[in-house]
Amino acid sequence: MAEIQNIIFDFGNVLFQLDLSATERRFRQQLGPQFEAAREKWLAADVFHRYETGALTTEAFVEAVRCAPEPPLGKSEVLEAWNAIFIGMPAEYFDLLERLRAHYRVFLLSNINDLHARWIDRYMEDVHQRGNFRERYFDRVYYSHEVGLRKPDQRIYAHVLQDAELRPEQTVFIDDLEVNVRAAEALGLRGIVKTPEVDTAQLMQSFLPH
Numbered sequence: 001m002a003e004i005q006n007i008i009f010d011f012g013n014v015l016f017q018l019d020l021s022a023t024e025r026r027f028r029q030q031l032g033p034q035f036e037a038a039r040e041k042w043l044a045a046d047v048f049h050r051y052e053t054g055a056l057t058t059e060a061f062v063e064a065v066r067c068a069p070e071p072p073l074g075k076s077e078v079l080e081a082w083n084a085i086f087i088g089m090p091a092e093y094f095d096l097l098e099r100l101r102a103h104y105r106v107f108l109l110s111n112i113n114d115l116h117a118r119w120i121d122r123y124m125e126d127v128h129q130r131g132n133f134r135e136r137y138f139d140r141v142y143y144s145h146e147v148g149l150r151k152p153d154q155r156i157y158a159h160v161l162q163d164a165e166l167r168p169e170q171t172v173f174i175d176d177l178e179v180n181v182r183a184a185e186a187l188g189l190r191g192i193v194k195t196p197e198v199d200t201a202q203l204m205q206s207f208l209p210h
Contacts, residue, residue, distance in 0.1 A: 002169040004190070007100060007207065008160065010151075010175035011110035014194045015097075016120065017087035026081035034069045041068040051113045054145040058114045083119050091128065096201050097137040099208055108134070108141040109160055109173070111150045117143055140164055151175070152183035161187070174203070 012018045028035045042048065042065060051061040065082075066073045100106050124133040134141040142160050144150035149159065161168055168188030175181050181191035194203060 002167070004104065004170060004172055004207070006105045006107065006164075006166050006171040007204075008107040008109050008171060008173045008184075008189070010173075010177075010180065010194070011108055011112065011120075013176040013196070014174055014200055015093055015108075016089045018085045019087055020085055022084040023081050026084045030073060030077050030081060031069050038068040049150070052111055052144050052150050054148050061113070061115075079115070082115055085116075086119065086123065088123070088127065090201075092201055094128065094130065094137065096204060100204065101137070101139070103209070104207070105139045105164070105166075106137070107160065107164060108138045109151070109156070110142070111144045113145045117145070151177075151180040154183050154187055157184050157187050157189065161189075172207075174200075 009015055012020075027038070031038055045064060047056065047061060047064045050056045051058075056064070062075055062078050065078050066075060097106060121133060124130040130136065140163070142156070142163075144156065147156055147159055149156035151157075157173075160166065161171070169190070171189050172192060173181060173184040173189045174192045174194050175184070176194045176196075178193050181193050185191040192203065194200060
């Protein structure tokens with residue numbers, strides 16, 4: 001078996017804690033009985049997938065979400081609901097990433113969008129005083145809205161392998177969604193499903209020298 005040389009992390013609920021239902025709860029509070037009709041319009045226009053793959057600009061996305069209900073939401077209401085998913089990143093994970101980078105090439109591969117990426121960059125500076133987060137803790141970062149693809153599309157894994165010049169058999173991929181891990185394994189990567197009851201630092205202990 002080939003020696004592991006590379007680690008690719010998912011972001012949400014692997015390194016950064018999220019409440020994935022929070023955005024829907026907030027929109028429901030804002031829209032009341034109009035929520036279901038607005039959601040149907042959002043889904044019909046495929047606004048969320050298109051935004052995560054960079055097919056919609058932030059301005060176009062906010063406008064599409066805002067104008068689906070009648071009367072329209074305010075821009076600030078859209079931003080408040082959209083960013084409601086964030087909980088935070090445990091401070092000890094920064095040390096974990098630094099320790100891993102002493103032994104491996106470390107990458108980030110995330111289904112994300114421009115608003116959330118900017119929110120995270122601000123959070124890293126304001127809460128943890130960690131400027132240049134992406135460059136400081138990863139060899140390279142791959143965000144779906146910048147690549148134009150999202151997991152579990154196998155093309156995004158193939159892009160990472162080619163762009164970073166990685167051999168799949170030497171590469172571990174960690175994600176909290178099994179469908180994403182299985183797609184990576186189909187290309188030869190070694191997959192790990194991060195489950196809620198296991199802390200990421202604990203999960204990665206076997207990759208660190210004792």
